[in-house]
Structure formats: structure tokens, C-alpha cells
Amino acid sequence: MAEKRKITLKDIARDLKLSPSTVSRALNGYPSLSEETIQMVKEYAEKHHYTPNTMAVNFRKNRTSILGMIVPQIVHHFFSTTINGALETAKKHGYSILLAQSYDHLKDEILASQYLLGMGVDGLLISVSNETQEADHLQAFLEEGKPVVQFDKITDFLVGPKLVVDDFEGAYQAVAHLIKQGYRKIAHLSGRMEVKNANARFLGYKKALEDHGLTFNEAWVRPCFDISEQEGYDFTKSLMESPNPPDAIFCITDLVALGSMNYLKSSGYQIPTQVGLMGFSNWMLSDFTTPSLSSVDQFGYTMGSKASEMLIDLLKHQDLGGNELVKLPTELVVRKSSVKG
Structure with a gap:
């Protein structure tokens, strides 16, 4: 059986012997029309389950919603x-x-x-x-x-x-917290410096070190290109195998921090007693890692x-x-x- 065709505004106009513009004005309740005409058109439209073509209306108004x-x-x-x-x-x-x-x-x-x-x-x-x-x-x-x-x-x-x-302030507070916990050699797995939010987080990290009397060490900053879990793992490995390893790591995102945590745990480091770890974003997974991951909520x-x-x-x-x-x-x-x- 063929599907029943949807009734159009032109169909209503033809059946009621009115112009399409009159039908349109009646459906919109224009006061220039008689109440009788408006009622007749609305009753007919309701009886025949008429629905306006919203896309066509929006096209005429030059908008799509x-x-x-x-x-x-x-x-x-x-x-x-x-x-x-x-x-x-x-x-x-x-x-x-x-x-x-x-x-x-x-x-x-x-x-x-x-x-x-x-x-x-x-x-x-x-x-x-x-x-x-x-x-x-x-x-x-x-x-x-x-x-x-x-x-x-x-x-x-x-x-x-x-x-x-406020990426700067979020990073600043994260690093200040690590310092207050007694960490002194804090590394940063950053993003690309040309990316504004990554750069703001780096500057917040650096400022927190300076304000708390700690020396900024460029060797402890490793820019992530893909912002991935694998980068977190690989960069943490290179940091911890270096001659002067950090005792805490602040990561550009929680995903990078997860990779960092995976390396530290698989290599026998105790978190947080040997190495502190901080993410950024406050993903849902942060509550379920072992140990649970400190982070910065960006809502x-x-x-x-x-x-x-x-x-x-x-x-x-x-x-x-x-x-x-x-x-x-x-x-x-x-x-x-x-x-x-």
C-alpha cells in the first residue's frame, strides 16, 4: 500500500478555495482576517494532521535554527x-x-x-x-x-x-599543591607551546615554581605532540631514567597522566610516596585509577x-x-x- 502523502499548505488553500497566503496568515492568527476564516483553516489543518514545513519556513527567513x-x-x-x-x-x-x-x-x-x-x-x-x-x-x-x-x-x-x-591559574594551583606536599623536583609533560591553553598551563607551572623558590629546569619539560597516553608513558620513562629524575609530574591532561601512571607502576615506583602525579581535566577515570588521580576540573x-x-x-x-x-x-x-x- 502506498504511503499517504503529507498534506501541504497549498492543499488546504485548494480545498477551502482560499489563497495560500490567506491560509498561511490564518494559521499564524493574523488579526486582519476574520475569526471565522481563522477558525475554519485551523480546524481543517488539525483534522487533516497538517504540520508546517519548518525547513522551508527557515529557508525563507534565511535561518535553519x-x-x-x-x-x-x-x-x-x-x-x-x-x-x-x-x-x-x-x-x-x-x-x-x-x-x-x-x-x-x-x-x-x-x-x-x-x-x-x-x-x-x-x-x-x-x-x-x-x-x-x-x-x-x-x-x-x-x-x-x-x-x-x-x-x-x-x-x-x-x-x-x-x-x-583559566588554564594559567589551574596549573599554578596544581603545582603549588605539589610543592606544599613536599615535592621539589616537579616535571611537566606539556602540550605544544604554540597552542594557547597548553602555553598558559606551562606558564602557570613555571610561575608556581618561581613563587615558591624552586628553580625551573628546562630538562624536566617534555612537550607532547599528540597529547596521548603513549606519550605520557614514554616521556615519564625518559625522565625517570635520566641522571636527575623528578619526584613529581604535572601532566597537560589526565590521559597523559594515565600513561605516566602506567609507566611508574610497571617500573615499581610508589605513587605518591616516591613520585607525585597530577593531571588536568578531571576525567571520570580519575576517580577509578589506582591510586586515584589528582586533577584540575575545567568544567x-x-x-x-x-x-x-x-x-x-x-x-x-x-x-x-x-x-x-x-x-x-x-x-x-x-x-x-x-x-x-
Whole structure:
């Protein structure tokens, strides 16, 4: 049996011998029409289960009620929480989100942005890749009057609102905690220095050492390229096998810290009595490692929700925004991996 065709606005107009524009105005309750006409059209539409073609309406209004969102990795715990926050906030405001990932590569980020722009999204949420050192692909949104809100990983190559956590302060508090626990030779498994949030965490680490009278040792800083568990393992191995090994390690993310923990445990080091360990991000896994991992909570859900609110507010006011930078606070979460006593 053939599927029954969905009734259209033109069908209602034909059956009631009215113009399509009159039917449209009646369905929207225009006061210029008689109450009798409005009632007749609405009753007919309800009886025949008429639903408006939302995509067509939005096309005529030059909007889709869809936001684009690009993150480096969808399965990454921090980004999965930002996605969740952005989705739930967008839904409350009548928007949906079309999601893409860059795999932390500029080439894939460009392709994703071109796809989303072609799909007609109203605006873009993006955490840029580690390779992003230009922004022509993002400027294309602004040229079409579509606002862009950057969050977490940002670039100054694009003028527009940016939302980050206070990476400097979070790193500073993490390292200050390690120092207060009695650690004096603190290494840092960092990110790439050209990436703004990684650089801020490095500077927070360095400042905490200086403020507490400890000498900064460049040999104890190892930049991670992929920000991976394997890098955490390999760099910890090289540090601990060096002539002057550290007694604590502050890692750029919890995933890197997990690799560091795996090496230390497999090599017989006692955490935290011999080596203290600190991550950053406060993944769910941090509670379930042995020992549990101290970390810095960067509140991914809150960041995603706030970024979504910022973009929707720009759309509401038909504004592309200025170059404001909003910083959200972090919170030190102390667990067993960094407490000697």
C-alpha cells in the first residue's frame, strides 16, 4: 500500500478555495482576517494532521535554527561533556547542533567548516585544532553574517568572542599543591607551546615554581605532540631514567597522566610516596585509577553550555560580537596520587 502523502499548505488553500497566503496568515492568527476564516483553516489543518514545513519556513527567513560545532575529538571526555552542555542549552532555545570533528588537524577542520557552512548553519562553535595557525576558513562564516564563538582551544587569527578556562591559574594551583606536599623536583609533560591553553598551563607551572623558590629546569619539560597516553608513558620513562629524575609530574591532561601512571607502576615506583602525579581535566577515570588521580576540573559541561548561550545571544541580536575573552574558573581536585601524608 502506498504511503499517504503529507498534506501541504497549498492543499488546504485548494480545498477551502482560499489563497495560500490567506491560509498561511490564518494559521499564524493574523488579526486582519476574520475569526471565522481563522477558525475554519485551523480546524481543517488539525483534522487533516497538517504540520508546517519548518525547513522551508527557515529557508525563507534565511535561518535553519541549527548551530555548527567542531571539536578536535568527539570521544575525548572533556569534549564529550562540552558537547553535552552545548546540546542541552541549544535545545532549550529551540536550536539543534550539527557536529563535526577535526581530529586535531587543520586540514580536517577546514573541510568540516566548509561542510557546515554549506549546510547553512546559523553560526559556529569551535575548539580549534592544535595545527590551526590561520583562520580564513572561519572568517568565511563572518563574511556571511554568521557569528563564530571559539572555546577552550582558541586562535587570535580570528576576531570574535572566545571562551576559555583559566588554564594559567589551574596549573599554578596544581603545582603549588605539589610543592606544599613536599615535592621539589616537579616535571611537566606539556602540550605544544604554540597552542594557547597548553602555553598558559606551562606558564602557570613555571610561575608556581618561581613563587615558591624552586628553580625551573628546562630538562624536566617534555612537550607532547599528540597529547596521548603513549606519550605520557614514554616521556615519564625518559625522565625517570635520566641522571636527575623528578619526584613529581604535572601532566597537560589526565590521559597523559594515565600513561605516566602506567609507566611508574610497571617500573615499581610508589605513587605518591616516591613520585607525585597530577593531571588536568578531571576525567571520570580519575576517580577509578589506582591510586586515584589528582586533577584540575575545567568544567566541560559548563563551558559547552556557556559557549552555546553566547552564540545564541549573538544570533538573537544579529551581532557578530567583539573580541571579548571570557575566562571560567577551574577547581583543584585532590586525590591520592599527590598526597604524601
